[in-house]
Amino acid sequence: MEQLEFEEFYRSGQAVCLRAVLASVGDRETAEDLVAEAFTRAWMSWSTVSRHPAPYGWIVRTALNVRTSWWRRRRREVVTDGAYEVVDSASGDDVLDPVLLTALRRLPRRQQEVIVFRVFLDLDTRATAKVLGIAEGTVAVHLARALAALRQHLLTQRVLEVES
Amino acid sequence: MSDSDTVDVIDALNGSLGEVSMHATADEIVAAGRTRRRRRRLASLATGVAGVSALALAITYGHPSAAPDTSAGGGAVAGVHIHEAAYSVDSQSDGTVLVRWDKSQYVTNRAGLEAALHQAGFRVTTRIGEFCTGPGDDPSLNAAGIGPGVDKVMKGEPAGDGNQVTFVFTPSAMPAGKQLFIGYLSADQLAVTHGRPGSVERLVSATGPLTCTTTAPPAAGPADGSGTTDEGAPAKGARK
Numbered sequence: 375m376e377q378l379e380f381e382e383f384y385r386s387g388q389a390v391c392l393r394a395v396l397a398s399v400g401d402r403e404t405a406e407d408l409v410a411e412a413f414t415r416a417w418m419s420w421s422t423v424s425r426h427p428a429p430y431g432w433i434v435r436t437a438l439n440v441r442t443s444w445w446r447r448r449r450r451e452v453v454t455d456g457a458y459e460v461v462d463s464a465s466g467d468d469v470l471d472p473v474l475l476t477a478l479r480r481l482p483r484r485q486q487e488v489i490v491f492r493v494f495l496d497l498d499t500r501a502t503a504k505v506l507g508i509a510e511g512t513v514a515v516h517l518a519r520a521l522a523a524l525r526q527h528l529l530t531q532r533v534l535e536v537e538s
Numbered sequence: 539m540s541d542s543d544t545v546d547v548i549d550a551l552n553g554s555l556g557e558v559s560m561h562a563t564a565d566e567i568v569a570a571g572r573t574r575r576r577r578r579r580l581a582s583l584a585t586g587v588a589g590v591s592a593l594a595l596a597i598t599y600g601h602p603s604a605a606p607d608t609s610a611g612g613g614a615v616a617g618v619h620i621h622e623a624a625y626s627v628d629s630q631s632d633g634t635v636l637v638r639w640d641k642s643q644y645v646t647n648r649a650g651l652e653a654a655l656h657q658a659g660f661r662v663t664t665r666i667g668e669f670c671t672g673p674g675d676d677p678s679l680n681a682a683g684i685g686p687g688v689d690k691v692m693k694g695e696p697a698g699d700g701n702q703v704t705f706v707f708t709p710s711a712m713p714a715g716k717q718l719f720i721g722y723l724s725a726d727q728l729a730v731t732h733g734r735p736g737s738v739e740r741l742v743s744a745t746g747p748l749t750c751t752t753t754a755p756p757a758a759g760p761a762d763g764s765g766t767t768d769e770g771a772p773a774k775g776a777r778k
Binding site: 380381384389396406409410413417478525528 | 550557559575
């Protein structure tokens with residue numbers, strides 16, 4: 375019964391979680407790995423996650439946290455190897471609009487996270503605040519600033535496109 | 539920024555990502571989780587077993603001062619039968635402890651021998667390269683490096699091919715508040731014994747602080763070969 379419940383949870387939410395994580399990390403393969411890891415952890419703690427007020431928010435939050443851990447580990451390994459760190463770049467994956475995603479990834483981390491949870495995951499302000507551990511008012515402020523910055527970026531791009 | 543601007547940006551964001559779907563199936567996720575759970579359980583089990591083993595070792599080979607005092611009338615001692623390459627320790631029905639050790643190896647597991655003897659109910663402290671006495675202890679040694687009263691608690695004789703020695707320890711003969719001190723000569727000190735293991739035995743305080751010196755007792759050695767320059771000659775002429 376528990377497994378059936380989880381499987382339904384996965385089937386219903388894997389795509390939206392993948393989109394949200396993909397928007398944040400920009401690389402399809404990495405995003406899939408992170409989401410799979412997050413769902414695996416969710417299954418291992420299903421009794422807790424199933425009662426979470428925003429379980430898909432839990433998945434995306436976990437995936438992004440895992441990414442941070444991987445990145446830190448990778449950075450240590452890179453430093454140990456004496457090589458330069460390779461910065462993630464837009465993947466060129468045809469499911470991504472590179473212009474907008476580049477703009478998104480230039481936002482401050484917190485603004486980027488608010489966009490991911492509020493827009494791509496479609497969580498409301500309260501759930502986003504809970505998942506991110508910040509006040510609802512702070513979510514609203516970050517969202518407004520992020521959207522303004524993105525709109526400005528879009529306008530600039532359109533102007534450049536017209537001029538060219 | 540107007541509401542319509544906001545909607546435009548959100549639409550643009552949503553439109554920036556095509557439809558995506560995970561390649562991994564729900565079954566694969568569940569299977570991965572199960573495998574990981576199993577590993578965790580095994581790891582927890584291993585940790586638990588290690589903890590229990592460590593506890594068992596601590597009980598078996600605990601520091602002598604922390605072990606229960608069962609010697610010299612301290613109570614009945616369960617039979618101890620420990621056989622190692624370097625030594626063996628066997629409780630006997632008359633309350634004594636039969637100990638055999640290999641003169642070429644016993645120093646390599648001094649702590650183990652000490653712990654085994656203590657487990658068998660015999661109070662003993664061993665050191666390498668240090669020779670100790672407690673407050674009020676008689677520091678004198680005979681020519682064989684044996685102190686007064688040692689012969690009451692420790693009797694030995696050569697065994698096997700001559701490289702082994704057998705001792706009978708008598709816990710009940712140990713004076714109250716005393717323990718046997720065995721000081722093995724270090725490698726440098728062994729130079730004076732021509733490379734052969736040697737030791738000093740004396741009865742010392744079991745509770746008071748021990749004062750130790752790294753100066754080996756002078757090599758006393760009459761022509762009969764007894765003394766610390768030999769493997770030692772515990773009471774009754776047995777070499778140690």
